[in-house]
Amino acid sequence: MRKFISSRHLNKSPGCSWIEYDKRVHVFTSGDVLSHPEHSIILKMLEKLDGLLMESGYSADGSFVLHDVDEEQKAHSLRCHSERQAVAYGLLKVPNGMPIRVMKNLRVCGDCHSAIKLIAKITSQEIILRDANRFHHFKDGFCSCRDYW
Structure with a gap:
């Protein structure tokens, strides 16, 4: 499939997520944590x-990382997914008790889905993630999709 895509000079859209805060849209791209002005606190x-x-x-x-790298690099790659960056930013900026609302251009990967469920439980924060297929409402360690996405 990758050869087909490259032979046709097609490009895959990079994973990106965004969150609105203080009347501004903050965009995060997978693997690119440093481009945001507040990257150090994120x-x-x-x-x-x-x-x-x-x-x-x-x-x-x-298993959700498709690159041929060692496990430590895979964990780092997952940590830098755009939805995790957006959730981290939301936890920093959105007042407690208000839901964190994140939009994503692609489907959320299974690892991020599991991590965000746990983040919602640990932080007692409601997180709403809209991916390419559906809305995911994370609360108290559960997701509205019942882990079917």
Whole structure:
């Protein structure tokens, strides 16, 4: 499939997510954490979330990374998915008690789905993620799609 795409000079859309805060749309691209003006605090929040996830028993599912790299690089790649960046930014900016609303241009991967369920539980924060197929309402460690997406 990749050869077909490259032979036809077609491009795959990069995964991107966005969140609106303070009347501005903040866009995040998978793998590109440094392009956001507040990247330093977003990276710190991603690291904090990683620690909380690990304490709760989460481990990254590298099967969702299609590149031929070692497990540590796969975990780093998953950590930099656009929806996780947007959720981290939302946790930093959206007032407690208000839902975090994230939009995504592609489907959410299974690893991010599991991680965001756990993030919603750990932080007691409602997270609404609209991906290419449906709305996912994450609350108290559960998703409205019942893990079918």
